[in-house]
Amino acid sequence: MATFSISRIGSYENCPLQYKYRYVDRIKMEAEDTIETFLGSRVHESLEKLYRDKQYEKLISEEELLSFFNQIWEENWKDSVVIVKKDYSPENFRRLGERQLSDYYKRHQPFDEGRIMGLETMSLLPLDKQRQYLFHVRIDRLMYMGDGLYEVHDYKTGSSLMDQESLDKDKQLAMYSLWVKEQFKDFKKARLVWHFLNFDKEMESFRTDEELEELRQDVLWQIKDIEAAEDFPSQVSRFCDWCLYKPICPEWKHEAGLEEKQANEYLNDPGLKLVDEYVRIKEELKEFEREAGENLAKIEEALIDFCKRKDVSTVFGSEKKVSVSQSKISSFPGKSSEQRQELEQELRKMGKWDEVAGVDVHTLKDILKNKKWNQEDLDLLRTYVQEKTRYRFSLKNK
Numbered sequence: 001m002a003t004f005s006i007s008r009i010g011s012y013e014n015c016p017l018q019y020k021y022r023y024v025d026r027i028k029m030e031a032e033d034t035i036e037t038f039l040g041s042r043v044h045e046s047l048e049k050l051y052r053d054k055q056y057e058k059l060i061s062e063e064e065l066l067s068f069f070n071q072i073w074e075e076n077w078k079d080s081v082v083i084v085k086k087d088y089s090p091e092n093f094r095r096l097g098e099r100q101l102s103d104y105y106k107r108h109q110p111f112d113e114g115r116i117m118g119l120e121t122m123s124l125l126p127l128d129k130q131r132q133y134l135f136h137v138r139i140d141r142l143m144y145m146g147d148g149l150y151e152v153h154d155y156k157t158g159s160s161l162m163d164q165e166s167l168d169k170d171k172q173l174a175m176y177s178l179w180v181k182e183q184f185k186d187f188k189k190a191r192l193v194w195h196f197l198n199f200d201k202e203m204e205s206f207r208t209d210e211e212l213e214e215l216r217q218d219v220l221w222q223i224k225d226i227e228a229a230e231d232f233p234s235q236v237s238r239f240c241d242w243c244l245y246k247p248i249c250p251e252w253k254h255e256a257g258l259e260e261k262q263a264n265e266y267l268n269d270p271g272l273k274l275v276d277e278y279v280r281i282k283e284e285l286k287e288f289e290r291e292a293g294e295n296l297a298k299i300e301e302a303l304i305d306f307c308k309r310k311d312v313s314t315v316f317g318s319e320k321k322v323s324v325s326q327s328k329i330s331s332f333p334g335k336s337s338e339q340r341q342e343l344e345q346e347l348r349k350m351g352k353w354d355e356v357a358g359v360d361v362h363t364l365k366d367i368l369k370n371k372k373w374n375q376e377d378l379d380l381l382r383t384y385v386q387e388k389t390r391y392r393f394s395l396k397n398k
């Protein structure tokens, strides 16, 4: 029997290597909370208390809610909590939590819409008939609104707001609502509700029964694909800064080792030296290519001049010879140039725009070459033709 959660699936989507460390190799890392998860836990616990008390017909005040939040913040705080965003202190995050709760309280008091059916529920949703695959369900708050309507509420304390399109595709709450549907015989519909506390914003989404069954199958297939995976490539992203496996990950392990070294040891690190040398040579190569390109262009100019003055097309060196050939090329003004705008206006005036709009300059060249328009229009079109001479240099053995 395999049990999967949305975070387990998310871990694979985010970085297969992280998934392998955690769920295949089961490597245990000393898990220090980041300040974001610490804040999230304290806000969730505070809202759980608010609604738990409400279940017992006790409405706590905003001040009591904030005082509870500050109390559990102090009780749980450890200096080992990791702060990735170095510009902000724990105090900034604590005040952020206060603001989120205060805004939420003002917006939703007196909290008596619907009946509270569950807080921080924990259960398992079978994904297949044999119950071999189970999905973890953990609902922040489940409400019954009457007439078969249930609400699945989720609190988000992070600094990003999801757009409606993403919410309409979100798997987590939709899967939870599937569990609700199977638990309650009077279920007709679920309203999925996200509280983006940092933005004091509530957003919602709905799913049809067909969409929910389709999702169940999709998640089941996704889990089977994950189980069948043999390669677990690393996927570097901004989430690496929050990844517990960063110190052992091949993408970052060398950097972690460097950070532990003293200044003199650091500069003598063989990997660091190799990369610095690699960068130096690449830069030298770039500079060499730039200079060589400039010199080559000068020599080509001198060869053209030599051929014109001596009336020759091949110039001999001590071991090789260079043949210089020339051809005329015609083009029309480039897309963003002013002349291109003028040309397009003229074509419109001539009533020819539909004939050439959206086509490339080859069509215009074909019109000129095969005289497809009247002489007057062709003459006007010709004024936009830009003639250039192209030289070709071929180096050959003598």
Ligand code: SF4
Binding pocket: 014, 015, 017, 018, 234, 235, 236, 237, 239, 240, 243, 244, 245, 246, 249, 250, 251, 252
């Ligand atoms: S540090 Fe980044 S790349 Fe490495 S395992 Fe973690 S998420 Fe993947």
